[in-house]
Structures are given as structure tokens and as C-alpha cells.
Amino acid sequence: VEPISLGLALAGVLTGYISYPRLYCLFAECCSQKRSLSREALQKDLDSKLFGQHLAKKVILNAVSGFISNPKPKKPLTLSLHGWTGTGKNFVSKIIAENIYEGGLNSDYVHLFVATLHFPHISNITLYKARAEFWNPSWMMLGLGFLCGGDQLQSWIRGNVSACARSIFIFDEMDKMHAGLIDAIKPYLDYYDNLDGVSYQKAIFIFLSNAGAERITDVALDFWRNGKQREEIKLRDMEPALVLVVLTSLANWSLPSAILARSPRLRGFWHSSLIDRNLIDYFVPFLPLEYKHLKMCIRVEMRARGYEVDEDIVSRVAEEMTFFPKEERVFSDKGCKTVFTKLDYYYDD
Ligand SMILES: Nc1ncnc2c1ncn2[C@@H]1O[C@H](COP(=O)(O)OP(=O)(O)OP(=O)(O)O)[C@@H](O)[C@H]1O
Numbered sequence: 001v002e003p004i005s006l007g008l009a010l011a012g013v014l015t016g017y018i019s020y021p022r023l024y025c026l027f028a029e030c031c032s033q034k035r036s037l038s039r040e041a042l043q044k045d046l047d048s049k050l051f052g053q054h055l056a057k058k059v060i061l062n063a064v065s066g067f068i069s070n071p072k073p074k075k076p077l078t079l080s081l082h083g084w085t086g087t088g089k090n091f092v093s094k095i096i097a098e099n100i101y102e103g104g105l106n107s108d109y110v111h112l113f114v115a116t117l118h119f120p121h122i123s124n125i126t127l128y129k130a131r132a133e134f135w136n137p138s139w140m141m142l143g144l145g146f147l148c149g150g151d152q153l154q155s156w157i158r159g160n161v162s163a164c165a166r167s168i169f170i171f172d173e174m175d176k177m178h179a180g181l182i183d184a185i186k187p188y189l190d191y192y193d194n195l196d197g198v199s200y201q202k203a204i205f206i207f208l209s210n211a212g213a214e215r216i217t218d219v220a221l222d223f224w225r226n227g228k229q230r231e232e233i234k235l236r237d238m239e240p241a242l243v244l245v246v247l248t249s250l251a252n253w254s255l256p257s258a259i260l261a262r263s264p265r266l267r268g269f270w271h272s273s274l275i276d277r278n279l280i281d282y283f284v285p286f287l288p289l290e291y292k293h294l295k296m297c298i299r300v301e302m303r304a305r306g307y308e309v310d311e312d313i314v315s316r317v318a319e320e321m322t323f324f325p326k327e328e329r330v331f332s333d334k335g336c337k338t339v340f341t342k343l344d345y346y347y348d349d
Pocket residue numbers: 049050051052053083084085086087088089090091092208209210289297335336337
């Protein structure tokens with residue numbers, strides 16, 4: 001082999017080797033290839049897609065873009081989203097995921113847990129938490145290999161973060177999650193440089209719950225009754241409301257774990273153990289949605305289905321929803337959640 005060709009071949013192999021990850025990432029999703037989150041793009045998405053949530057928009061935009069642009073965060077970002085059903089908590093998590101990973105919720109680096117689906121049996125708490133030779137057919141059907149194989153929740157989180165430091169974990173129905181499992185994830189939310197050789201400081205944990213929804217609604221209703229715009233509601237107006245939920249949690253947290261285990265009702269009060277250690281960075285209130293917001297959701301759905309917006313149908317669908325309080329009918333009791341199925345009735349061709 002002549003020396004020049006050999007040299008060229010070697011150089012080719014070397015360059016290929018050095019740029020292999022980049023080459024590989026052309027064809028597959030890579031952790032390192034996450035989108036460099038653009039504050040402007042996130043803002044645009046939130047402004048155009050999320051209705052009636054001026055507080056959530058502001059907190060999430062600042063929290064997420066600030067965290068991502070920090071090369072050395074001291075702890076993972078932990079967001080706790082609270083509010084009435086159908087007000088956009090899951091929806092916003094999706095927007096965050098899409099702004100960080102091309103695949104959004106389908107990305108290998110974004111993990112969604114639903115407490116009642118993935119951890120349904122309170123009596124199995126030690127099995128979820130600790131290593132066990134445990135097999136549950138319903139989980140198998142759900143494809144949750146990490147639990148079925150007997151691996152523990154902790155080592156699963158550790159595995160995912162070792163594979164990709166910027167992993168996103170979304171825990172839905174957090175208020176229904178058992179305290180023991182919250183204990184299990186607690187160390188990963190803390191200010192440790194690393195735990196057993198893994199650093200969790202770049203990970204993002206998003207907790208969703210309906211806890212505090214009544215208090216948030218009371219504040220929104222007060223504003224409405226006093227003739228004030230909901231956009232005038234400030235975060236500080238909401239804080240006492242959420243603090244009250246926290247205080248309730250502290251009261252319940254002092255109950256022995258055996259009692260908590262036997263009383264699923266008490267499981268809802270999950271915050272205290274995270275709050276008293278300052279592990280939650282932001283509490284994000286989601287306001288209950290009004291009639292005009294439902295109409296906005298319906299229009300979006302009509303366009304998404306390829307229909308011209310028909311204002312008559314928009315109003316009829318919105319009118320079919322139920323509102324509370326009974327006399328004033330201000331807020332939708334299901335948020336935007338069921339408007340889409342109601343729309344089917346008008347387009348069943
Ligand atoms: N504020 C909003 N702006 C725009 N669309 C919304 C909003 N809230 C809800 N939606 C629409 O309704 C759907 C259902 O809402 P979502 O699942 O986010 O509610 P949620 O707050 O997570 O409810 P739950 O507490 O029951 O889980 C969303 O996928 C979205 O299409």
C-alpha cells in the first residue's frame with residue numbers, strides 16, 4: 001500500500017472516530033444533541049399555545065431558560081405544577097420537553113410517570129422502593145420493564161441520569177403518590193455534587209398535582225368577584241394559598257408511616273418532606289379556565305383537525321361544558337380537558 005493512501009485512510013478513520021458521536025447523532029437521538037433551548041422559542045410556544053396562565057408562563061420561562069443556560073447548576077431543577085384538572089399542567093410539561101428534545105415526550109431522555117398507573121398498589125410500596133423479585137402482569141402490559149424486572153425506582157432514575165445527565169422526569173398525580181416513593185427520589189433532588197458517582201444536577205424533575213387547586217381557585221374567584229382582571233393576579237397572591245397546603249402537609253407528615261400506609265387519603269399531602277428541605281425550586285399555580293379559554297382551546301382543535309373555525313360550533317361546544325360556582329358559572333370544571341371529545345359530535349362524518 002502506498003504511504004499517501006495509507007496516510008489518507010488512517011486520517012479518515014481517525015476523523016471518523018473523533019466525529020463518530022456526531023455522525024451517530026445524525027441518525028439517532030442523542031443526549032448531547034439536545035436542542036440548545038432558545039428562550040425566545042420557548043416564550044413563543046408558551047404565548048401562542050398556553051391560554052389563561054400568565055403566572056405559569058412567566059415562572060416556567062424564567063426557571064427553565066435560566067436553568068438550561070447555567071453550565072453548573074447546584075441542584076436539579078424541580079418544578080411543582082399545581083392546579084385544577086384540564087388547566088394545562090401536562091400540556092406545559094410537553095412544551096418544555098419539546099423545547100429541550102426534538103422528540104418531546106417521546107424522547108428517550110424524557111420519562112413520564114403516572115402515580116396511579118405505575119405505582120398503583122400501596123401495599124407493594126416496599127417492592128416498588130426496594131429491590132425485589134417482583135413481577136406484575138399489568139405492568140408488563142404497560143411495558144414498564146424497569147419495575148417488572150424487579151429493578152428499583154432509584155436505580156432506574158440513576159441509570160437514566162447516568163446515560164443522560166439532562167434527563168427529564170415528569171411525575172403526574174404526585175398527590176396520589178405514596179410518601180415512601182417520594183422518599184426514594186428525594187436524594188436526587190438535593191444539592192449533592194454526585195451520588196455514587198452520578199451527578200443529578202442537570203436533570204429536570206417536574207411534579208404535577210391537583211393539590212392546592214381549591215385555594216388557587218378561591219384567589220382567582222376573589223379577583224373575578226372584585227371585578228379585577230385575572231392577569232392582575234401576582235405570584236405573591238397565590239403564595240399564601242400554596243403555603244396553606246404545605247402547612248396541612250406538615251401536620252399530616254407527622255403521622256406514623258404505618259397509618260399513612262393504611263390511609264390512602266392522607267397520601268395526598270406529599271409536599272412537606274420536599275419542602276422542609278427546600279428541594280422544590282418553583283411552585284407553579286395553574287388558574288382555573290374560563291369560558292373564553294375553552295373557546296380558544298376549541299378553535300385550536302378545529303384547526304388541528306383541518307376545519308375552518310366555525311364560531312357557532314365553538315360557542316355551542318363551550319356552552320355544553322359545566323362551570324362553577326353553580327350560580328356564577330365562572331370556571332370550567334374540567335378545564336379544556338373534554339372539549340375535544342365534545343367536538344366529535346359535530347364532526348362525525
Ligand atoms: N391553559 C391551556 N391552554 C391551552 N390548552 C390547554 C390548556 N389547558 C388544557 N389545555 C388542553 O387540554 C388538554 C388537557 O390538559 P392537560 O392534560 O394539560 O391538563 P392537566 O392540568 O394536566 O389536567 P389533570 O390535572 O387532570 O392531569 C391539553 O392537552 C391541551 O390540549
